[in-house]
Amino acid sequence: MDGRDLLAERFEENRSHLRAVAYRMLGSLTEADDAVQEAWLRLSRSDASSVENLGGWLTTVVARVCLDMLRSRTSRREESIDEHLLEPGAPKSPAIDPEQEAVLADSVGLALLVVLDRLAPAERLAFVLHDMFAVSFEEIGAIVGRTPTAARQLASRARKRVQGTGSISIADRVQQREVVDAFLAALRGADFEGLLAVLDPDVLVRVDEVAAREGAPREIRGAANWAKGAIAFAHAAGASQPALVDGQAGLLWAPAGHLFRALRFTISNGKISEVEIIADPVRLGELDLAVLD
Secondary structure, three states, rough: OOHHHHHHHHHHHHHHHHHHHHHHHHOOOHHHHHHHHHHHHHHHHOOHHHHOOOOOHHHHHHHHOOOOOHHHHOOOOOOOHHHHHHOOOOOOOOOOHHHHHHHOOOOOOOHHHHHHHHOOOOHHHHHHHHHHHOOHHHHHHHOOOOOOHHHHHHHHHHHHHHHHHOOOOOOHHHHHHHHHHHHHHHHHHHOOHHHHHEEEEEEEEEEEEEEEEOOOOEEEEEOHHHHHHHHHHHHHHHEEEEEEOOOEEEEEOHHHHOOEEEEEEEEEEEEEEEEEEEEEEEEEHHOOEEEEO
8 A cells, every 4th residue: 555545544534524524614515525625635735744643633624624615605515526626546525415414414403503604704613613523722723813712702602602692591491492392293293283282272373475375374373273284394394403593492494404494483381372484585694593402
């Protein structure tokens, strides 16, 4: 085995970790694989013999690549790196399967990916590297060009936005999460009686213009009335996750981590009394979202 083959083998030992870091940074499997491939290119052009901790070195490289991509991103790219950009013999990532990306997004947490997408690039990097991969603030500071203290502050701000600190009490979160989980379980199981059990009999549902079907009412009142229609969307419930929507318990419908619809609940006496269904892209972009633990 020559030196290049040995280097490629060592790189492959780190690929799954690098892909996980990049995916949480970028929220796109295509872009994550692009970032990992760029890390290989940089490694293959470097003097790897002087690198003592290859895994740490590669993590830093991928993080810097992702930071550049986040800063310059105007829209998500859906094409992988062109073959002519790859150096001969560079290890290639397997073809991207949309189902694989959906599974990966679900394992990370769809709501978390949506919330991470609202963070500034440096905040997202600091939170992902420190809170998810235990990278020190000294290393993070070097990547973003700030002091370790400043890097710690970036992660702290990001953590508060992810967790929605101060929006509702811990006790209320627990209760509301139970209600939302029960609603989601019933929806996924197309369980009409289960939906009625978590809905106030006089629940009021407001649907924005984008979410409403043509000719359908924009307001629906009554648990039985809405439950019948909601079951028709049971197939989409797998891509939904609990979240805080403007400080209130709700659901995000976010296939592969891309937000398409938000449901904001008002919960009274352990039941859902009001629902607002939001699909207007402008309104979705203005929502204050956090993960409902």
